[in-house]
Amino acid sequence: MKPINVGLLGIGTVGGGTFAVLKRNQEEIARRAGRGIVINIIADRDIEKARKIAGEDTLITSDANDVVTHPDVSIVVELIGGYTTAKELTLKAIENGKHVVTANKALLALHGTEIFAAAQRKGVMVAFEAAVAGGIPIIKALREGLTANRIEWIAGIINGTSNFILSEMRNKGLGFDAVLKQAQKLGYAEADPAFDIGGIDAAHKITIMAAIAFGIPMQFDKVYTEGIAKLTGEDIRYAEELGYRIKLLGITKRTPKGIELRVHPTLIPSQRLIANVEGVMNAIVVKGDAVGPTLYYGAGAGAEPTASSVVADLVDVTRMHTADPKNRVPHLAFQPDLLSDIPILPMEEVETSYYLRLRVMDKPGVLADISRILADLDISIGAMVQKEPNQGEDQVDIIILTHLTVEKNINSAIIKIEDLPAVIGRVTRIRLEELSSNH
Ligand code: HSE
Numbered sequence: 001m002k003p004i005n006v007g008l009l010g011i012g013t014v015g016g017g018t019f020a021v022l023k024r025n026q027e028e029i030a031r032r033a034g035r036g037i038v039i040n041i042i043a044d045r046d047i048e049k050a051r052k053i054a055g056e057d058t059l060i061t062s063d064a065n066d067v068v069t070h071p072d073v074s075i076v077v078e079l080i081g082g083y084t085t086a087k088e089l090t091l092k093a094i095e096n097g098k099h100v101v102t103a104n105k106a107l108l109a110l111h112g113t114e115i116f117a118a119a120q121r122k123g124v125m126v127a128f129e130a131a132v133a134g135g136i137p138i139i140k141a142l143r144e145g146l147t148a149n150r151i152e153w154i155a156g157i158i159n160g161t162s163n164f165i166l167s168e169m170r171n172k173g174l175g176f177d178a179v180l181k182q183a184q185k186l187g188y189a190e191a192d193p194a195f196d197i198g199g200i201d202a203a204h205k206i207t208i209m210a211a212i213a214f215g216i217p218m219q220f221d222k223v224y225t226e227g228i229a230k231l232t233g234e235d236i237r238y239a240e241e242l243g244y245r246i247k248l249l250g251i252t253k254r255t256p257k258g259i260e261l262r263v264h265p266t267l268i269p270s271q272r273l274i275a276n277v278e279g280v281m282n283a284i285v286v287k288g289d290a291v292g293p294t295l296y297y298g299a300g301a302g303a304e305p306t307a308s309s310v311v312a313d314l315v316d317v318t319r320m321h322t323a324d325p326k327n328r329v330p331h332l333a334f335q336p337d338l339l340s341d342i343p344i345l346p347m348e349e350v351e352t353s354y355y356l357r358l359r360v361m362d363k364p365g366v367l368a369d370i371s372r373i374l375a376d377l378d379i380s381i382g383a384m385v386q387k388e389p390n391q392g393e394d395q396v397d398i399i400i401l402t403h404l405t406v407e408k409n410i411n412s413a414i415i416k417i418e419d420l421p422a423v424i425g426r427v428t429r430i431r432l433e434e435l436s437s438n439h
Pocket of ligand 1: 133134158159160161162196201300301
């Protein structure tokens with residue numbers, strides 16, 4: 001059988017990796033897919049660079065429209081990123097009857113509903129394994145491997161840059177700014193590092209996973225997002241002393257009141273496997289009602305790890321493109337007309353535990369006042385530690401770990417605690433998740 005033709009939009013890091021993997025493993029890939037998979041046209045602004053990577057046998061153009069309308073192209077791989085041009089080209093490729101493989105998490109988190117609807121109308125596939133956690137086959141696992149389960153929750157380290165920063169801060173005792181500079185020098189951060197450290201990149205990815213896990217539409221605008229820029233070495237150290245690590249987690253959870261969808265720094269017990277994921281690596285825990293907790297670990301970015309996912313999608317599309325669209329795996333794992341409108345919970349209604357750090361005057365009655373405020377709001381204390389004051393100082397740091405409580409109650413408590421005359425400055429609040437297999 002003749003090979004299937006692929007058009008590539010953008011031959012940057014991931015595009016180059018895709019080209020290399022397809023070429024190096026072409027024989028095995030063809031044995032798996034049932035026919036060869038060949039990139040026959042590439043669009044990139046830098047024609048010289050594209051020519052250098054792809055050699056003489058591939059058509060190179062600077063006009064992306066040539067790719068999405070090319071009559072011989074069956075699958076378009078979109079690797080240009082961003083929402084504007086990428087969206088236009090993806091929709092145009094679909095309109096022209098092309099299947100699409102994309103690594104673009106932002107595009108799907110924001111416009112997935114529209115894109116999947118267009119694809120369904122045209123009977124084409126949009127595959128996006130590379131959009132979440134690079135080389136880890138988490139989309140495949142959620143959509144197919146765990147399909148027997150009612151998914152209960154997902155918690156993931158899904159941004160390598162911020163995990164690298166937190167690891168370096170903990171291991172080397174360095175400050176946030178110094179480590180961010182190092183991450184940028186090493187080329188880990190997104191073009192706009194605010195997406196990494198502000199939690200937006202992780203919010204894109206948790207939006208996609210929540211949609212597939214629960215059969216709900218993409219709702220990026222409802223994700224509560226808090227980044228790592230305000231974390232201090234002090235909090236990382238104090239958490240460590242209490243047996244916890246701080247990680248930037250994307251979390252989504254099914255509760256009787258609705259679905260939690262949030263990204264924020266989180267204390268997790270140091271002995272959990274996921275707490276020991278260091279540097280730029282990604283890891284995701286998925287809890288299913290039948291299987292229990294499962295853990296997926298691997299490279300969340302980089303040329304060939306991400307290409308591994310892109311090529312897996314190419315093989316899937318190659319195997320399935322002649323099948324009746326009704327018999328394919330649905331884009332969001334659930335049949336498109338059977339998506340659920342179960343609401344996303346506002347952050348104020350989310351129930352979790354908390355780490356609080358505050359500085360107080362070291363004098364009688366201060367702890368009693370704080371305990372009373374917490375008790376009045378029905379917040380139960382799990383642990384409380386008073387640090388030794390520095391020599392000659394009459395101020396001390398207090399660390400409080402709470403049991404499960406509703407976010408709006410902790411917010412009220414913090415306002416009241418900050419009002420106490422003996423409390424100096426602001427209260428630092430970091431959420432805490434046990435991630436235990438029991439709930
Ligand atoms: N900037 C992302 C990260 C790359 O740090 O994980 C992959 O989405």
